[in-house]
Amino acid sequence: MTQMKWYNEPVTWNEQAEVVYVNAGAKTDFWQKTHYNFMRDNGNFYYQEVTGNFTIEVKIIGQYQALYDQAGLMIRENENTWLKCGIEYVEGVHNVSAVVTRDYSDWSVVPLSQPPVALWMRVQRRSETVEVKYSLDGENYQMLRLAYLTHTETLQVGVMCASPQGEGFSVIFEDFNITQP
Numbered sequence: 001m002t003q004m005k006w007y008n009e010p011v012t013w014n015e016q017a018e019v020v021y022v023n024a025g026a027k028t029d030f031w032q033k034t035h036y037n038f039m040r041d042n043g044n045f046y047y048q049e050v051t052g053n054f055t056i057e058v059k060i061i062g063q064y065q066a067l068y069d070q071a072g073l074m075i076r077e078n079e080n081t082w083l084k085c086g087i088e089y090v091e092g093v094h095n096v097s098a099v100v101t102r103d104y105s106d107w108s109v110v111p112l113s114q115p116p117v118a119l120w121m122r123v124q125r126r127s128e129t130v131e132v133k134y135s136l137d138g139e140n141y142q143m144l145r146l147a148y149l150t151h152t153e154t155l156q157v158g159v160m161c162a163s164p165q166g167e168g169f170s171v172i173f174e175d176f177n178i179t180q181p
Contacts, residue, residue, distance in 0.1 A: 004158060007045040007076075010168075020046060020173040022161055024071065029164035030084055032105045040164070041079045046173075047158030053181055055124045056157055059138065059174040061117070064089035066166025070097065071173075073121045074160035075130060077152045084160055085132045085144065087119050094119075096134045098145040108145060112136075118174075127151070 012023040022044060029040035062071045064087065072086015080103050088097035088109065094116060095109035120135040128151045133141040159173045 004046050004048050007047065007156070008042050010044045010161075013044075013046075018175065020159065020176070022046070022159075022171050022173070024069070024161035024163045024168045024171060026163055026167040027165075028162040028168075029068070030074070030082065030099070030101075030105075030160065030162060031164075032080060032101050032103065034104045034106060043084075043160055043162030045074050045076065045156070045158060045160040047074070047076070047156040048178070049154050050157045050178060050180070051154040053124075053126050054157065055122065055179045056177065057120065057122045058159055058176045060086055060119045060121065060159075060171065061174070062087060062161070062171040063169050064094065065169050066163060067091065068164040069162075069166055069169050070164075071161040071171040072097070072119075072159070073123050074156075074158060075123060075125065075149065076156040077150050081150050081152075083123070083130055083132070083147065083149055085123065085134075086121055086160075087116075096144055098132050098147075100130075100145070100147045100149065102149070110134075110144060125149075125155075 076082035085098040132145040
């Protein structure tokens with residue numbers, strides 16, 4: 001992963017041969033206002049800046065434990081405009097999750113019938129639109145979300161994790177890739 005940097009660097013992490021190992025920080029999250037005016041912007045985000053259209057992909061393997069433990073991809077303009085997607089652990093269920101924030105966060109989930117060994121995420125940006133897809137085998141992808149995000153040309157793009165209620169958990173990001181047309 002070339003020229004990546006941290007927003008809210010976690011205490012413990014390392015990178016070896018295109019694999020990033022992270023211990024998500026305790027009591028961390030990305031969320032803005034919706035539901036009970038809760039605002040949090042202290043999740044762990046490892047990113048680079050990308051201009052124009054792109055596709056990002058990653059394989060996520062997490063040891064989710066506490067309510068709302070989450071890991072996946074993030075595209076970010078600033079604390080008020082971003083998308084995060086991946087796995088979110090809710091009351092013992094692994095959910096494929098997407099949150100789009102434009103001043104207010106929204107949240108959509110697809111509960112998985114059993115915990116996956118890994119989850120593959122793919123996000124494609126075309127102008128102001130982002131399309132979120134997921135896969136349980138790395139080959140067959142299903143669309144989770146199509147959303148308006150922003151017209152801003154250059155965005156922060158990378159992997160994120162957070163443990164809003166917990167003391168943190170370990171996650172592995174493999175095969176993170178950014179391609180541009």
